[in-house]
Each structure stands twice: as structure tokens, then as C-alpha cells.
Amino acid sequence: MQPPATVTLPPEGRVFRVRDKVRLADVSPAGRARLDAIARWLQDAAYDDSRDSGLDGKGVWIVRRLALRVRRFPRLHEEIEVATFCSGVAPLWAERSSLVSAGGEVAAEAVALWVHLQRDGARPQPLPEGFDEIYGPSAKGRRVRARLRHPPAAPAAAVARPWRFRGADLDMAGHVNNAVYWEALEDELVTREPAAGLEAEIEHRAPAGPGPSTVLAHGTMRWITDAAGVVVATLAAPEPG
Numbered sequence: 001m002q003p004p005a006t007v008t009l010p011p012e013g014r015v016f017r018v019r020d021k022v023r024l025a026d027v028s029p030a031g032r033a034r035l036d037a038i039a040r041w042l043q044d045a046a047y048d049d050s051r052d053s054g055l056d057g058k059g060v061w062i063v064r065r066l067a068l069r070v071r072r073f074p075r076l077h078e079e080i081e082v083a084t085f086c087s088g089v090a091p092l093w094a095e096r097s098s099l100v101s102a103g104g105e106v107a108a109e110a111v112a113l114w115v116h117l118q119r120d121g122a123r124p125q126p127l128p129e130g131f132d133e134i135y136g137p138s139a140k141g142r143r144v145r146a147r148l149r150h151p152p153a154a155p156a157a158a159v160a161r162p163w164r165f166r167g168a169d170l171d172m173a174g175h176v177n178n179a180v181y182w183e184a185l186e187d188e189l190v191t192r193e194p195a196a197g198l199e200a201e202i203e204h205r206a207p208a209g210p211g212p213s214t215v216l217a218h219g220t221m222r223w224i225t226d227a228a229g230v231v232v233a234t235l236a237a238p239e240p241g
Helices: 035-053 131-139 178-189
Strands: 016-021 059-070 079-089 093-102 105-118 159-165 198-204 211-218 221-225 231-236
Touching (some): 059 178
Antiparallel strands (some): 079 093
16 A cells, blocks of 8 residues: 655635534444545545536546555544645646645545546546646646555455445445445444544445445455456555554
8 A cells, every 4th residue: 555645735826715513423333433434425525626626517527546544533513624725737637635624633634636527427527727826836736646556356264244335325326335345344343433533445346236245355465356356445454543
């Protein structure tokens, strides 16, 4: 796993902020904000920023990779703020970095690669007209790559356990929402609650639909496959602190 870069707010350019609160549906039995809740906060902030930008909206954005460093998990009832900005660009995708603050301190850092697709989700297309004017100053000309880094297949020694995506997990594109995949890791954390923080990275490799799937675990890696055995996502997650 390549850990997320340390995120610092840009000296100039657009920074979009969203405020919220850690609620009952966001936490583990121990009262800690779950990883899928944090991923949802990041996703919602990105969506709100995109809508607020005034860009044409003729395409859709999907997450290709998300690297997450949790310094400490926000707790139930804490006020949170997500500050998000564009930190890199390429012709067909862009990098978005975010800080999640709670209790007056940075609780988590995230770096995500978002690919800009045609509205039907069939293939990538150029960034929206006017993107550079709005998001370019914070990116400062930094170019980013979309190449995936995780091992694409699990080794024979990987341990399998059954998993299932529900129909309720689908987003408006008819695919399992990116935040839902983190639940496969959370299913392990609830039995060994992290004492402090955690670093993890997910790569989305193919769209998934509802139905049976499998989580294959080996060392720090997890491979999530669909019913046909296709790897739809990989998770790198060292032991929590």
C-alpha cells in the first residue's frame, strides 16, 4: 500500500467545506465513526462541491482509488468539517484531497482519484469545460496518474469468506456505491476495535451489482470478488493502531 500523502490546504484556489455531525447511523458499537461513514462524508462533500461549482454536469464522476489516513476516529455527537479541494489533474481524471476535522483538530486525511465518465458511465471523457478555471489554481499544474497499484489477484493461500451486496447498496448508476465497499473491512474491525488510527487504501476495479460475493484475505490485502469471481475492488489495510 502507498500511504496517502500528508494533506495540507492549498495557499490559493478553491476549498469547499461541508459541516455535519457524527450520528447514530455513522458509528460502530463502540461509538467510533465507521470507515464507510467517513467515505460517505468524503463522497457527499465531493458531490456538493461539484454541484456548487456550476460546471456543465454532462458527465459523471466515479472513484478509482481512495487512500485514507485516520489519525483518530471521530466519535458520536462530534461536529465534523470536511474541507476538500482539487490537488491534481489529467485529461480524463482529477485528484481530490480532503481533510476531516473533529473537535478542532484534523481527524483524517484522504486522497482520491476521480475519473470523469460519459453520462451513461460507458467510458472516460475529458474534464468539463471550465474545470481548469475553477479547480486549476489549487492543483497548481500537478499531473496525476490513474494506474492501479494493488496486486490484481489474490494468492492461492488467501482465506475466503462469503460477502453479499444488497439491492439497497446500489447508487443511481445502478452500481454498488463506493462507500459500501468499506463495510467489508469494518466487518473485521468491530471485533478488534482500533485503539487509535488506521491507514487504508481501496482501488475500484469493476462495477458490482447486488448478490453474493467473496472477500479474500491475505496479509494486509483484501480482494472483493463478485459471483463470477471477478475482482471488483481491492483493499490494503495494515493492522490498526
